Amino acid sequence: MLLVELHDLEKSYGSVPALRKLTLGIPKGALFGLLGPNGSGKSTTLRILCTLLEPDSGTVTVAGENALTNPRSIRNKIGYVAQEVAIDKILTGRELLQLHGDLYHLRRDYRDRRIQEMVDRLDMTTWIDRRSGSYSGGMKRRLDLACGLLHEPELLVLDEPTVGLDIESRSKVWSLLRELHNEGTTILLSSHYLEEIDALSDQMAIIDSGEVIANGSPSELKEELGNNRVTLKVQEFSNQVEGEKVRELIQGLKGLNDVVINRAQGFSLNFFADDSETLSILRSHLIEAGYGIFLLSESRPSLDDVYLKATGKTLMDAELEVSSKRDFKKEAKQSMR
Amino acid sequence: MNTLLSSSSSLNKEDSSTYQFVQEVFALTKRLFLQLIRRPSTLIAGVLQPLIWLILFGALFANAPADFLPGGMEYGRFLGAGIIVFTAFSGALNAGLPVMFDREFGFLNRLLVAPLQSRSSIVVSSVIYISTISLLQCFAIMTAAFFLGYGWPGEGGVLLVLLTLLILIFAVTALSLGLAFILPGHIELIAVIFVANLPLLFASTALVPISFMPTWLGWLAAINPLTFAIEPIRAAYSSSIGLGSVLIQAPYGDITGYECLLILTALTIGLFLFVRPLLNRKLI
Numbered sequence: 254m255l256l257v258e259l260h261d262l263e264k265s266y267g268s269v270p271a272l273r274k275l276t277l278g279i280p281k282g283a284l285f286g287l288l289g290p291n292g293s294g295k296s297t298t299l300r301i302l303c304t305l306l307e308p309d310s311g312t313v314t315v316a317g318e319n320a321l322t323n324p325r326s327i328r329n330k331i332g333y334v335a336q337e338v339a340i341d342k343i344l345t346g347r348e349l350l351q352l353h354g355d356l357y358h359l360r361r362d363y364r365d366r367r368i369q370e371m372v373d374r375l376d377m378t379t380w381i382d383r384r385s386g387s388y389s390g391g392m393k394r395r396l397d398l399a400c401g402l403l404h405e406p407e408l409l410v411l412d413e414p415t416v417g418l419d420i421e422s423r424s425k426v427w428s429l430l431r432e433l434h435n436e437g438t439t440i441l442l443s444s445h446y447l448e449e450i451d452a453l454s455d456q457m458a459i460i461d462s463g464e465v466i467a468n469g470s471p472s473e474l475k476e477e478l479g480n481n482r483v484t485l486k487v488q489e490f491s492n493q494v495e496g497e498k499v500r501e502l503i504q505g506l507k508g509l510n511d512v513v514i515n516r517a518q519g520f521s522l523n524f525f526a527d528d529s530e531t532l533s534i535l536r537s538h539l540i541e542a543g544y545g546i547f548l549l550s551e552s553r554p555s556l557d558d559v560y561l562k563a564t565g566k567t568l569m570d571a572e573l574e575v576s577s578k579r580d581f582k583k584e585a586k587q588s589m590r
Numbered sequence: 591m592n593t594l595l596s597s598s599s600s601l602n603k604e605d606s607s608t609y610q611f612v613q614e615v616f617a618l619t620k621r622l623f624l625q626l627i628r629r630p631s632t633l634i635a636g637v638l639q640p641l642i643w644l645i646l647f648g649a650l651f652a653n654a655p656a657d658f659l660p661g662g663m664e665y666g667r668f669l670g671a672g673i674i675v676f677t678a679f680s681g682a683l684n685a686g687l688p689v690m691f692d693r694e695f696g697f698l699n700r701l702l703v704a705p706l707q708s709r710s711s712i713v714v715s716s717v718i719y720i721s722t723i724s725l726l727q728c729f730a731i732m733t734a735a736f737f738l739g740y741g742w743p744g745e746g747g748v749l750l751v752l753l754t755l756l757i758l759i760f761a762v763t764a765l766s767l768g769l770a771f772i773l774p775g776h777i778e779l780i781a782v783i784f785v786a787n788l789p790l791l792f793a794s795t796a797l798v799p800i801s802f803m804p805t806w807l808g809w810l811a812a813i814n815p816l817t818f819a820i821e822p823i824r825a826a827y828s829s830s831i832g833l834g835s836v837l838i839q840a841p842y843g844d845i846t847g848y849e850c851l852l853i854l855t856a857l858t859i860g861l862f863l864f865v866r867p868l869l870n871r872k873l874i
Contacts, residue, residue, distance in 0.1 A: 305699055305702060305703060326705070328705035329705045335696060339696030339697045343625045343629060344624060348621075352617050353704070356614060356618075356701065357603070358614075358705070360604060
């Protein structure tokens with residue numbers, strides 16, 4: 254049973270399309286990961302789902318209700334933890350939670366009981382009554398999570414919840430999400446960290462340029478690729494020109510598929526090989542052409558390979574490509590009401 | 591282990607929509623007052639600046655010729671009304687700043703994802719907050735003026751001062767909140783506040799009467815909303831002048847105290863009607 258259904262969502266910022274006919278279903282009880290590079294449309298999708306943005310076209314349904322016509326009802330069902338931790342530095346953590354409880358119209362005794370549950374559960378006892386301006390990034394994120402969970406939402410939506418967190422804080426957030434998932438909460442989590450989605454989610458979708466390019470469980474998506482992924486380096490530090498020459502040389506070989514240059518890994522080449530025989534032929538071919546082999550390794554397919562197969566580039570390369578074009582000032586304005 | 595998420599029960603929520611609205615307004619107003627208590631510098635500055643004006647201008651014109659002011663009024667008493675209105679005006683003009691900062695820092699989004707009974711609670715809480723602190727600041731200035739020997743409103747005068755100030759504060763708050771949603775950031779909002787603040791003060795009857803001004807400035811002062819707030823308050827300080835009396839001898843005609851209040855009220859309603867579609871577009 255699907256708790257969330259997004260159908261044919263389209264959204265543009267001026268002339269720049271952010272979502273192109275995006276369609277997605279999130280099963281009830283799932284920990285659903287939304288993976289994609291920065292600027293791929295993840296945050297826009299979540300902001301539309303949380304009624305902060307209106308799509309140009311398409312439909313959004315949460316628990317059978319139309320989010321575009323009944324936004325207030327949907328807001329009751331959703332707990333949203335935004336990418337930027339927006340807290341009032343002057344308030345203490347407890348005061349912020351009280352404010353949240355009041356904005357969700359919780360009865361005072363119930364609100365205070367829930368706050369205490371959150372404080373205990375998220376290990377906030379020692380600092381919750383301090384002003385939040387003095388909190389570390391991890392503390393702010395835990396407080397933000399507590400705000401999102403306070404009113405017992407049916408769906409918890411988290412936009413890049415571990416960006417900028419230290420390892421310990423990230424581990425705490427992961428543990429909490431796993432616990433919530435085990436308790437039956439439906440969680441929608443966006444991230445551009447492969448390992449985060451791989452480690453946490455039981456269902457996922459990959460978004461690229463505002464479209465869903467792959468959808469399923471992480472293991473299914475990886476299994477669909479079948480063969481092992483091969484990484485080839487002809488020398489320790491290569492460059493674009495050499496990478497392209499080697500690709501040209503090997504991509505016609507029988508049994509070798511989806512050869513791409515991985516800039517993020519020092520212009521190594523990534524591809525899938527049908528069998529070990531193919532790799533032997535590859536070795537001979539390279540040596541005949543005068544190339545050495547610094548590294549030739551096989552590994553089971555990862556989510557990066559799923560992304561690579563669908564887009565022809567690695568997630569890291571997509572990040573690098575996007576980061577040079579991003580206008581953070583413009584993005585900040587887009588997120589302002 | 592506690593269960594974090596159980597089925598959401600309506601028993602845990604307030605069910606009356608009126609109560610929910612009051613709960614929202616109370617919570618949002620409480621937040622603004624907590625900010626004020628813990629960061630009182632803006633409140634203090636809001637009292638200090640007009641107080642300095644009151645003392646300096648009072649001293650500057652202390653030896654002005656006796657016929658300089660209508661009815662031979664003492665300058666300090668004349669100035670008091672202007673400074674009180676200036677205090678309320680400056681305070682209310684800043685009403686949009688907290689909202690602008692909430693927009694910029696993403697806190698407004700936090701409010702907008704909550705199932706508010708009405709998003710006008712965000713505006714109402716701002717109006718309550720600004721009205722309260724502006725009135726507090728005005729009261730502080732009135733008290734200071736009293737101790738400087740500039741008098742105290744006559745019988746019923748305090749009510750007239752309160753009423754006039756509230757109308758003005760509502761008008762300027764509406765304008766400032768509207769600007770906070772139109773302008774792209776706090777720099778632009780502060781720029782508008784800077785540009786509007788002093789010229790509007792000087793082009794009013796806060797510091798000198800219309801009769802003392804060159805014709806063009808007299809015209810400006812006679813259409814300046816601040817003048818329509820200053821003169822009723824000045825009348826409240828003068829026991830011999832009532833609201834039915836002519837308070838402004840404008841180049842285009844005489845205006846009584848009642849007409850001043852009527853114009854101010856119309857301006858306030860007009861501004862709210864003007865700003866409302868904008869707030870609706872941003873908040874609903």
